[in-house]
Amino acid sequence: MSQTTKSMLPTVARRRGNADSAAARVAVDSAERVRRQSRGNANEIVIGRRPSVDLLPTEVLADRRARRVVRRMWAGVVLVAVLVGIAIGGADLLGTQAHDDLTDAQNQTLSLLRQQSQFKDVRDTETGTVLREAAQSVGGSTEIAWQPYLTSLKSSLPAGxxxxxxxxxxxxxxEAYAQADTPLQGQRVATLTIDAQSPTLPSVPEWLDAVKGLTGFVDATANSVTLDETTGTYTVNMTIHVDDAAYDGKYQDKGE
Structure with missing residues (x-):
């Protein structure tokens, strides 16, 4: 054997030893996976199944699992981004629609204001009419139609x-009407003091009973009865109090 051949023998032996150790590690990893699979399927009996051995290194399997996890994470990120984009688009759409509605409402308001300005004179007239009617209602709230009232008073008196x-x-x-301080006298809004002449001695109680039929009558009092000896006539001085039922209500709203 030559010297060169002798020198190459250790190198070949080392290479063969490395290959054997790598094969041994692969065999150990495969046996470990087979044991795990066999433990997971201990209760499962397989007959006639072709035996198989996974010879891939553990690093390859771990790399594949890591890649699946990364892909799932990126899919989640993409899904979140899509959802955020949809939400932003919906918010923008709602904001645009709200702005359009506000613009339409403002345009309608301006149109109504322009239409109202065309009838400004009519509105001023209506406002003035309402104010005048309110003034009449307040000013005439204490008004009594005295001419018809005195006619009724005259017709209630005896003949002659x-x-x-x-x-x-x-x-x-x-200004509120001053009320009497004397007890047993009712509330009043007006007082009539009349002088009436009679050719005969009047029956004052009958006169007092006759004027009770007047509208708003509260009470009546005969102040005095005097005789004019020259003419032979009697003069009766009488005071009559009336309440708010005597108001004519001419300026009140008919719906009240």
Whole structure:
């Protein structure tokens, strides 16, 4: 054997030893996977199955699992990004629609204001009419139609009796009517003091009963009865109080 051949023998032996050790490691890994699979399928009996051995290194399997995890993570990131994009697009769409609705409402408001400005004179007239009606209602709230009232008073008196003088004191819209301090006298809004002449001695109680039929009558009092000896006639001075039922309500709203 030559010297060169002798020198190559250790190198070949080392290479063969390395190959044997690598094969041994692969065999050990494969046996370990087979044992794990056999433990997982201990209760499963397989007959006639072709034996198989996974000779791939563990590093390859771990790399494949890591790649699957990374792909799943990237798929989740993409899904989240898509959902965020959809949400942003929906928010933008809703914001645009709200802005359009606001613009339409503003345009309608401006259109109505322009239309109202065309009828400004009519609105001013209506406002003035309402104010005048309110003033009439307040100013006429204490008004009594005295001419018809005195006609009713005259017709209630006995035949031959003539009214020769009338003094009226009534409430005003700006001031409440003063009430009597005497007990047993009702609330009043106006006082009539009349002078009536009669050719005969009048029956004052009958007169007092006759005027009770007046609208808003509260009470009546005969102040005095005097005789004019020159003419032979009697003059009766009488005071009549009336309440708010005597108001004519001419300026009140008919719906009230």
């Amino acid at each position: 009796v003539a009214i020769t003088g009338v003094a009226i004191d009534s409430a005003t819209p700006l």
